[in-house]
Structures are given as structure tokens and as C-alpha cells.
Amino acid sequence: MKTKISISKSITSLLLLILINTGVVYAQTSTDISHEDALKAVLAAKEKAEQLDVLVNIAVVDAGANLKAFIRMDDSFLGSIDVAIKKAKTSRYFDINTGDLGKLTQPGGIIYNIELSNDGLVTFPGGVPIKNENGKIIGAIGVSGGTIEQDHDIASVGANAIIE
Template sequence: MPRSSYSLSLSEAKRIVEAGEAKAASIGVAYNIAVVDNGGALIAFVRQDDALIGSIDLAIGKAVTARIFDKRTSDLAAMAQPGAPLFGIEQSNGGKVVIFGGGLPVKIDGQIVGAVGASAGSVEQDIAVAEAAAAAISGPTEGRIRDNDR
């Protein structure tokens, strides 16, 4: 029997991006913000005017990393230090794993439905933007897109 899981919709991803943009504006830094679905596929991305070009791939990578490992990228960073249990993890998945703060899973009712990644400021600012973005989504999973509905 197929399992049913929920994923972010495009309208939800847009709300996440808008909340991230608002937080970025409040700290005065132009941001790259990416949102992926529960399978790690990109569903929304924004590069604010003058956001760092080098942060485009980082924002997307943070979102994908947060989803494929179901962890905040800042948590992975701590676990990937020399002598730590995940040392070298950034070399996995074709070297596309991003292990510094700014990526986190998006959860609804405790279930991961996607992830967000933010990049362009300091690590602390990236985390704050991602957290503000993810906070835009809440509520029950009823009526949301299930994988087997696609």
C-alpha cells in the first residue's frame, strides 16, 4: 500500500519566500531564498536585487541539504567538524551538501513537507531569514498536496 505524504504547494512556497524577503529587508541585506518540496525539488526561488551571485547555489544547496538529511544545516555544520560523527559529509551527494547555517526543514503538524534555504548575509542572518521564512507556514496537513496526487 502506498504511503501518503504531504508537500508544500506553490502558493505556500511563495508565502515562505515573501516572509523571507520581509526579514531580509528588515536586516537590510539582499537575499537569495530557495524553497524545495518534500522530495528536495526546487519549487520557488528569489534573488533580491543586488543579492550576491555566489549565494544563489548556496541558498538552493542549503534547502536541498536540509531536506535530504531532514536537519538544519547549522546542526550538520556542528556534526561535520573534524572528529565529529559526520566529518566529511559535505563531500557526499556529488559535493553539493552545504553545511553551514541558513537551511532548515519546513514542518507542518510535525511532518516535514519541504525545506528553505537562505544565503547572502552572515550565518546568523541566514538562519534568521530562513527561520522567518519557514514560520510563514503553519496549519493542518488536510487539503495539502500528497505525493501520490501528483
Template sequence: MSDITQANAEAVLAAALGSARETGTAMNIAVVDTGGNLKAFTRMDGAWLGSIDISIKKARTARYFDMPTGSIGGLSQPGGPLFNIEVSNGGLITFPGGIPLQDSNGTVIGAIGVRGSTVENDHTVASAGAAVQLQDAA
């Protein structure tokens, strides 16, 4: 099974940090591996303490279901096919800011989760990290 390398995790984190600085927001940014385990994390100066856990859970949610957390949110509304899914797996986050990370072959090798501002800013910063061209493991 392919897994995100430390170098790739750091590149994703750096791109997300750059985007957060551009938006003028203080973010918590988490990168998880294929198993949903924390691989890289940063809490920018002034980022909300309560959002540390949310950023990690967003990354795990995106990895567990290999889809953006905002997409899961759309399916988890009352009457939806995934209603109440956020109470599974020790707690999931179903609003934007979590995105799966893929290698050059399109294989999911981890995910990024971001929290610290509006969901629109969270998604923008996560998207910047997810847009990084990841290098294949040696």
C-alpha cells in the same frame, strides 16, 4: 506523501523576503519540496551571484537530513560523526541558513535555504520563512 504547495512556498518566500528587507540584506532564497526539488526562488537585487547555488544547496541539505544545516555543521567537524558529509549528494552546505519546513502535523514537506550575508543573518531570514503557518493541502 505530503508536499509543499505552491501557495505555501510563496508564503515562506514572502516572509523570508520581509525579514531580509528588515535586516537590510540582499539574499538568495530557495524553497524546495519533499524531494529536494526547487519549488520557489528569488534573488533580491544586488544579492551575490555565487550564493544562488549555496541557497539551493542549503535548502536541499536541510530537506535531505530533516534538520537545520547549522546542526549538521556541528556534526561534520573534524572528528565528528558526519565529518566530510558536505562532499556527498553532489555537495551539501553545512553552515546555518537551511531549515526544514513542516506542515501542521509536524511532517517535513520541504525546506528553505538562504544565503547572502553573515550566517547569523542567513539563519534569521530562513527562520522567518520557516515560522510561517503552512496551510494543509486541499
């Protein structure tokens, strides 16, 4: 959405304040992640990965679970390309941290082997929903390449980056 505003300087600030507080015209009310935010999430996650000294693949999907942004760090696992994307998709498919889903998919679990649906889910940690300031899920991020704890932490940093 593009907004073109041309008004006298004196009332602009006031108007702007009202608009922000009512949330009428602004990005933060979007229910789909923008590519700018997707990129911001990817880069924040990458920075976190560099701090942890771990090589990862990072994928962001939008509200429709379609790929929005992706980056693979040099020398990270080739197999993590697909795992990162599947983590992001899985997280958005069911609006859940992938690790939480995995607790239910084990033998005897209530959704045993759901991984076989949707052309393959990934249900261990590293996929995290992305929410806007209002708590609305607008996409998801998936990270693969480190330990499952690292992947989850990196994904969380990415998810949080767009509301900070």
C-alpha cells in the same frame, strides 16, 4: 487537489467545521509543500531580509528535495544562488537545520566531509526544514547572503510563515 462543493447554504458552515477539524480534505494535511506556500515562505523571508537590510538568495525545496520556489534579491551575491539552493536541499536531505549538521562534519566529527556527497552539501546555518501544522516536514528553505545568523533567522521566518 481540487474540491468542488455545491450544497445548500444552511449546512455548509457546519460541514466546513467538521472537515477542518477532521482534516479530511484540506491543504494542511498535505505532506508536500504547495507552490502557494513555497511562494509565501519565500516572500516572508524576503520581507524579513528587507527589515534586516540584508541582500539574500532564498530557495524552497519540496518534500522530494526538488526546487519549488526561488528568488534572488537585487545585488545579492551571485555565489549565494547555489549556496541557498544547497542549504535548502541539505536541510531536507537530513531533516535538520543545516547549522546543526555542520557541528558533526568538522574534522574529527562523526560525519566528517559529508559535504562531498549529494553533489555538494552546505552545512553551515541558513537551511531550515519546513513543517506543516502537524509537525510533518514538507520541504525546506535555504537562505544565503547575510551573516549565518541572519541567514538562519530569515530562513526560520520563511519556514514559519506557512503555519501562521
